[in-house]
Amino acid sequence: MASRVALPPPAAPPKPAPAEEDEELGELAYCQPCEETAEPLQRHGSQRFSSVDDHELAWERYREAPASLFGCAGINAAGVQRIDLPFRPHEVDLVAEWLDRTDADGAAGLDALRPLHRLSRSDKLAAWRSEFSSLDLGTYEEAAAEDHCGLFSHLCWSLLLIEPHRSFPVHQHPDIEVEFVLRGALYENRLLSQPDAVLDASEVPDSGFPRLFSVHTHGGGSFFSNPRFSVHQSYTMDEGVVILVLWAGRHVNLTDPAGKLWAPKRCRNPFCPMGSTTFASLAAVLREQ
Numbered sequence: 001m002a003s004r005v006a007l008p009p010p011a012a013p014p015k016p017a018p019a020e021e022d023e024e025l026g027e028l029a030y031c032q033p034c035e036e037t038a039e040p041l042q043r044h045g046s047q048r049f050s051s052v053d054d055h056e057l058a059w060e061r062y063r064e065a066p067a068s069l070f071g072c073a074g075i076n077a078a079g080v081q082r083i084d085l086p087f088r089p090h091e092v093d094l095v096a097e098w099l100d101r102t103d104a105d106g107a108a109g110l111d112a113l114r115p116l117h118r119l120s121r122s123d124k125l126a127a128w129r130s131e132f133s134s135l136d137l138g139t140y141e142e143a144a145a146e147d148h149c150g151l152f153s154h155l156c157w158s159l160l161l162i163e164p165h166r167s168f169p170v171h172q173h174p175d176i177e178v179e180f181v182l183r184g185a186l187y188e189n190r191l192l193s194q195p196d197a198v199l200d201a202s203e204v205p206d207s208g209f210p211r212l213f214s215v216h217t218h219g220g221g222s223f224f225s226n227p228r229f230s231v232h233q234s235y236t237m238d239e240g241v242v243i244l245v246l247w248a249g250r251h252v253n254l255t256d257p258a259g260k261l262w263a264p265k266r267c268r269n270p271f272c273p274m275g276s277t278t279f280a281s282l283a284a285v286l287r288e289q
Contacts, residue, residue, distance in 0.1 A: 026174050026252035030080040030160060055184075055238050058112055059163055066161075067109030079163035089155040089246060090144030092128060096120040099182075099244065113161070113242055116182040117221040128180060131223040132246075135176045160243045162186070167235035170204050170256050175248035177226040184239035185219045189261040190232040192268060197229055204231060204256045212266035215279045233261050237275055262286060 066074040072083040087095050096119035102110075110116065119125065129140045137143040143152040155175065159182075172195065179186075192214055193207045206212060213232075218224045226232070226247075231254065256262075262283045264270040270280040 026172075026250045029171075029247070029249055029251040030078060030082055030162075030168070031076070055164060055240060059240055061112035062110075062161075065109070065112070069109060069159075075161070075163065078168075079166040081159075081161040083159040083161070084249070085157040085159065087157050089152050089157070090140070091157075092140065092246075093120075093125065095157055095244070096125060110242075113183055116242065117180070119180055119182075119244065124180075127223055128178065131225050132178050135178070135225055135227055137176065154248060155246055156249055158245050158247065158249065160241075160245060162236050162241050162243070164236055164238055164240040166240075168233065169253045170231065170233040170261055171251035171253045172199055172229060172231045173226045173247075174198060174228070174250060174252055176228050177245055177247040179218070179224050179226075179243050179245045179247075181218050181220050181222050181224075182242040182244055183220055184241035185217055185237070186234055186241045186243060187237060187274060188216050188218070188232045188234045189213045189267075190216060190230070194227065194231060195229045198252065199229075199231075199254070202253075202255055204254050204260060206260060210266070211268045212263075213261050214268040215270075215272040215274070217272070217274060239275075259287075 063075060066081055067083065068074075069083050070086060072081065075081045085095065085098075087098070099116070100118050100120045119128065132140045132143070137151060170189075190213055191205070192211055193205075193209070195205060199205060216224070233256070260266055264280040264283050267279060267283075270278070270283075272279045274282055
């Protein structure tokens, strides 16, 4: 469940509504907070005004007339619009074709956020399949076969539209995710030593080694994945992000009361570029707030 928080440390995640709970898969991912109102991440560093203004203008226009595809709601209090798509997990080619067609003719209602990166090119689809194959379900074609005992059947396709300067609680993925960035960028602080099962505690695990996590930037046109049981914290900056994701649609939220995932000394790459700043500089500004 997403929350509008300033980091670090992130506030304890708000409780989901009873209808949104699932003991096996966790809380509905990126749903609207039920009880908490907090401030969004503040803009950090100095980026050229025209670049920042262009992103803000695009998102401002989109907020005025968000897409209403497939009965989805608008942008929620967490700064996220989740659009669940009516395609089966093995229909990546149809999803890519639909995205390109509806983006081109404006039927998707995403005009304010165009242009979007295209997935339907043969090299892009091959890259998507390769990203899927890096996980634990074999190749995409193998996972889609009927003899895989439902390991693939409960996944679904969604579009996630996340406004600029939003952050989310650190969370564990109960199942795989494969993602394609259609616009903007998603940033994350990811554990170096990942769990191999669902955690039995709510606090982010700490191996005790000097390096706990690494920082990643997933920009427009890129692919990335979240292995089963992996733990990370994700957030946006000036660009916001639009992502296509194949996933179970749920997360298990954790807590990081000491702000370990924002300690540069525990980061493997603290000088990772993030727009016009670095992770170390961003973390220092956040700690002063």
